[in-house]
Amino acid sequence: MNLSAEEMRKKVLEILAPWRDRRGGLIPVLQALQGLMGYVAEPAVRIVSEELKIPMSEIYGVATFYAQFHLTPRGRHVIRVCRGTACHVRGSLKILDAVKEQTGCAENATTEDLQFSLEPVACLGACGLAPVMLVDDQTFGRLTPDGVSAILAQFV
Template sequence: MSTETEAAIAPEIDLSAIEEIIEPYLGKKEMVIPVLQKVQEHFGFLPRPAMEEVSRLMRIPLSRLYGVATFYAQFKMKPRGRYIIRVCKGTACHIQGSPKIADRIEETLGLQSGETTDDLRFTLEEVACIGACALAPVIMINDEPHGRLTPDKIKDILDSYE
């Protein structure tokens, strides 16, 4: 996802939702993480204008806000696809062959981890552990887990997400 695309999307975003999100948390600076989680839920990522608005309303310097947001893996600074593929990189998945699963997904979609397809269909991410170790190797697509994978199964799974 190039910076131009992000800039093209950014001016159109409607910031009015942010005020509503922040309302219950006004004056509670310790609630900044839940606020960012809700803002991200709304926009799919954390656009710069939204960050500026959060900074203004919560009276937290923008630098500190970015400091928090970039620390945690959950927060994304770029737009993401409709379907988020999370490849589990946990131990059990690793020794059961998750690198081969990741390779196959990367080949099939032409993406590296952290990237999004141009049509905003898929974003590929890595996650430390999904907690479904018994079914390793596992991926999650949005909230649906897919377990006991082999590279051959990848294409059919991806095709089922339009």
């Protein structure tokens, strides 16, 4: 989302408000920032650092520790291919390869046109439907490498 500096400051302060006098706010704040902008943008983090009096280095440490946070913009559609055990034994590596081939997107990267981001994930907990992938918040199960292109076509 494109926000002017002023709008962004206003939104960030709103997100911070409940956490000024409460402990444990950093992770929920980063989650809300990412929800707002699609990624954890540095200018917003600077505001968080100043207002909550948390050093930038500490925020950077937390943001890079957790897989959920992204420091660079992501694609319009996020493809998460499950690489859990149940999916692995039912051929999820071939699904991942098919997605890479179809989108031209490498693992943990975003296509140049910002259409897709591709993230292999540890487990989506839908093991009964293995192999599984998630496009945005839609789950697709019992996948075959040949079936991948039809699914991705819905998101172009």
